[in-house]
Amino acid sequence: MKIGRFITLNCFSLFFATTSLYSPFPAQSQTNLPTRLISNDVGKQILLPDWQRISFSQMPTIQKSGSIKINGFSRQWNAGDTPDKYLTLGDIDEALKPQLFSLSNIANMINSPNTSTLDKFPLLGKQNLQRLAEIVPNLGETTTAKIPAIALLIKSKYPQTNANTSLSNLLSQNPELGKLKLNQINLSSYTISDIPNLDAVQLSKLVGWQNTLIKDIPGLNAVPLASFPLPLTESGNTFARIDFIWGTAEKRRQRTVSGSDVAGFSVPCSGQKCPHIELDNLENSGRNIRGKFEGSSWISGKHQQVEGGWGCLKSVNGGKEPTGRLPYGSAFKVVVMEPNEKNDTVDTALFFRFKNACGATPYFIGPVPFFNYKVNSPIFLGN
Structure with missing residues (x-):
């Protein structure tokens, strides 16, 4: 079995361009979101979301309906909704600081x-x-x-x-x-x-701003995520290459790069089903250069749940969320969903959380389709 490694790119060595949906570039990744293309020092092309062209109303729709009610806190979301229809300003107050906007700023x-x-x-x-x-x-x-x-x-x-x-x-x-x-x-x-x-x-001066849906602030759902008071961007600059894609027959993976902000991002998978993607360095240079996370796996969040949430909302969903990473900050979580060994592909999805003054739910509101990858695709890991 080939052993995987990571590479951290120097931010100043990247150049940026935009690309159309379902780009045919060698990055071998696809998404319905607007994207931008970057290239590293050795000419590897990497596809990333273009957050300057993505707003909450333009994001893919959630695939499952649900509701929660706990300690006077209740929320509902419906399959087919974009995030602006089920996320409030309070849900993203720490991640993006929408409360610092005024209507004039938004316009x-x-x-x-x-x-x-x-x-x-x-x-x-x-x-x-x-x-x-x-x-x-x-x-x-x-x-x-x-x-x-x-x-x-x-x-x-x-x-x-x-x-x-x-x-x-x-x-x-x-x-x-x-x-x-x-x-x-x-x-x-x-x-x-x-x-x-x-x-x-400023929106924060209006009583009850925390409980207001994004769609109910005029124009806010059209603001690019990179244009919020605290812009959404890449957290860190670590990329890897998908070396292998493994299905449900895989068991007990100890060295991982997936988890949660509560349990950490190296939670082992000790179950009988541990589908995952195995990661290598971008250059695929073999065993001559050994990295710190060599051979680690990103476990499927469809098959592994980890501890999440905090405070008065921690118990929602049994205190569990799909294993994954936060490569774009705390607004949402990126989760590997269903690795397919037969065609060497894997899909990923976003999961959101709800917040209030006394706590936050686990990241379990989803899935929202994100990127699809093939073997040898570069994938962004964040910090």
């Missing part, structure tokens, strides 16, 4: 003015007038009659109110007004621009 990122009506921004509807006066620049000093949605809200509840004074004055005269929420009226006739400077407010 600039997607090069499109935000003309959404206020009903398409349900997070705004949950804010009360006192909060809006505090966080929207100069809103409190603005004459209430010049803010049509707010004027209508106040008139609908307190018809005798004089709207020809500043919002701050009204709120100080009648504190009950400050408790009114925008979603108490029909917001479909008003746009973002109808509340002056609303687009300048």
